[in-house]
Amino acid sequence: MSSDLRDRLVAAVVGGMSCRRAAERFGVSAASAIRWRQLFLLHGTPAAKVQGGDRRSTRIEAHAGFLLATVEAQKDVTLVELQAMLAERGTPVGIGTLWRFFARHGITRKKRPATRPSKTVPMS
Incomplete structure (x- = not known):
């Protein structure tokens, strides 16, 4: 879902519309509308959290x-x-x-030293 849709739905709820009514109006589930409103109340924005990436x-x-x-x-x-x-x-x-x-860090670990190029057989 786009951030714009979340923002518009939350603006409608803040403006006095119920979560379920806003969900119907914007074509999303009532559960999503309720979650987005809760995100807005807790964090000040209904934006989704960052997904994936390196956490360790x-x-x-x-x-x-x-x-x-x-x-x-x-x-x-x-x-x-x-x-x-x-x-x-x-x-x-x-x-x-x-x-x-x-x-x-751009460091490669060779397991063995490089071999000389062959003069008789092409190396791939």
């Missing part, structure tokens, strides 16, 4: 300095080793969490 990265971002310094000092450190170091610091995280952390 703040826990690992608190250790960003430590992680980045460790990777800089020890170039061949593995994600499993970093996971163990964080667990020792009291922050148990999964490998995927570490992987996403490095992706956000």
Whole structure:
């Protein structure tokens, strides 16, 4: 639903119309009209809350300095080793969490050194 529809419905209710009557007028369910009015009364706006997104990265971002310094000092450190170091610091995280952390910071982790290009066979 558009924010404009929510605003118009709430304005009608504030203007004296009942929630059920406003719901009929704007073609929405009575439950939606009641919820939008409650949102308006609690928060001052009937706008929807933000959906999705990252809600847990703040826990690992608190250790960003430590992680980045460790990777800089020890170039061949593995994600499993970093996971163990964080667990020792009291922050148990999964490998995927570490992987996403490095992706956000633009750091790639090669598992093996690059091989020389072949002169006889094209590499893809």
